[in-house]
Amino acid sequence: MAVTPLPDGRRRLIDISFAEALEDDAETGGQRSDELVEAATYWRRAGDHDRARRALLAAVDADDGTGFFDAKAAYAAYLMLRGLRESADELFARLLQSRSTREQTYLSAACAYARDGRPRVALRWANVGLQRLVPEGFPRDFAGGDPGYELLRFRRSLRQRLGEPADALDEVFDQALHRGRELSERIRTLRRQAGAPAADTTDTA
Structure with a gap:
């Protein structure tokens, strides 16, 4: 059975919610840089390139070389x-x-x-x-x-x-x-x- 794609507006809201959740986790979790890199991916998919850039720059500042992502x-x-x-x-x-x-x-x-x-x-x-x-x-x-x-x-x-x-x-x-x-x-x-x-x-x- 074919999967019906989500409407663009709903897909964007889901991406934003994931991005916000990842940024919240970054404040309390032990993998701040990794969480922010992932958040940036969802911000970009949602079309918010300013938030994506800010998340990535924050990830660069937090990256101590031990995370999964560079x-x-x-x-x-x-x-x-x-x-x-x-x-x-x-x-x-x-x-x-x-x-x-x-x-x-x-x-x-x-x-x-x-x-x-x-x-x-x-x-x-x-x-x-x-x-x-x-x-x-x-x-x-x-x-x-x-x-x-x-x-x-x-x-x-x-x-x-x-x-x-x-x-x-x-x-x-x-x-x-x-x-x-x-x-x-x-x-x-x-x-x-x-x-x-x-x-x-x-x-x-």
Whole structure:
């Protein structure tokens, strides 16, 4: 059955309520920067770019380097989205020199440049990020959720978009994806078996 999309006005009210709730949580929770970055996403979706910018700048001030998101990278991506390419490029250049160990730094940059129509620059960010996140190469048991997984996923889609054949890193991602699917299917099978009625072992002889 097709899902009926929400009217624009209602969708906007929902986005605003999420943004406000996240900003409230940022005042009392332990992940202020992350909460503010997420709030900015909802403000942007609601069309309130002034509130989105303010939330991101507050996130930059609160970012101590331990959160999931890189607030400066999120802000640079926002600048790029708003057409402020020169400012975004300058901020991303400084981030590249910082040698961040957060996957989101490189993923935010790669996504921003891909959306801006510069897939080769996006691919460079993905490659640099992977070199820094996994300098010794990928372990045999590399899987979803490990550092570098989402970056590898995005890199794979970029290379396909550019018409490039799969390389060794693409194969690492494909193998991890295959193992993840096998594990998910195994879990589903076990759950089905656990929910199945027990076999009748009554001796009818």
